[in-house]
Amino acid sequence: MSRTPRMLAGLVAGSALLAAAACGSGSAQTSGQTSSQSSSQSSSSDPDGRPAVVAAIYPLQWLSEQVGGPDAAVSVLTAPGVEPHDLELGAQQVAQLQNAALTVYVKGVQPAVDEAVTPETSFDAATAVTTLPAGEDAHAHEEDAAHGHEEGEQAHDHEGEAADPHIWLDPSRLATVATKLGERLAAADPAHAQGYKDRAARTASALTALDQEFSKGLATCTTRTMVTAHAAFGYLADRYKLQQVGITLDPEQEPSPARLAQVATAAKNAKVTTIFTEALVNPKVAEVLASEVGARTAVLDPLESKPSGDYPSAMRDNLKSLQTALGCTA
């Protein structure tokens, strides 16, 4: 099957599969519509005249709030606790998004959003950073083969190629996104340009500090292999020189017995102590795997939905979980 480079999400069944493969995160949320937090937001500015900024998913909401500060009215499309990648948009949400001064999203997470955005008033955060192919880990080649990459095709940044969308799990990449977002908001609302740029600079330096905590915290570890529920942590692994073994690319797809055996072998060989689960994924598979390899389970949050704290606190929890699991001495 050949794929058109520009996929019409929702019309081409294959695109939904591809997006699920690229992002995938969680529970079998198949209910059609998810609610917006501020569906009343339907013009490009709020009653106070602040520009409406619509963030597609939680990490971008957090970032938009940091950078937008009191100058922007930020809302989020994916409600807390909702698995984001199969989000469908109602007419009101499409209008909200199309009337926004700026929509902040990552292409490849949510086909419905990819399809609804207007280029002039949207910011694909992935364009600010160097992306990795979806599912890059020890098994990247098998996964790529399974997803129909053609012989000799390079896995990097091709038009229509599925890049791994989980860029927010690398704080250093998110710092770069913060700076670009400041520029985009400054352009959209020139009267408050300085405020956006100042807050973007502060946010970027806070994220850089977080990045340094990760670098230090994960410098010396007994094992550098992390087994995750789905392959969401490719950027984190890339940044901190870890190997991710994602049990699946798409958590809604049950891993095959062959894949489970493969992961179990990889986990044993790497002396893995912990199989990671995530809040929106059924932990059953991880539990079975953990008992088979004599490991325990722990939560690693891909931040695809709002955590109980915020982005930095959830990332610090992730760091602690990783340090324990990998036997790191900080």
Ligand SMILES: [Zn+2]
């Ligand atoms: Zn995901």
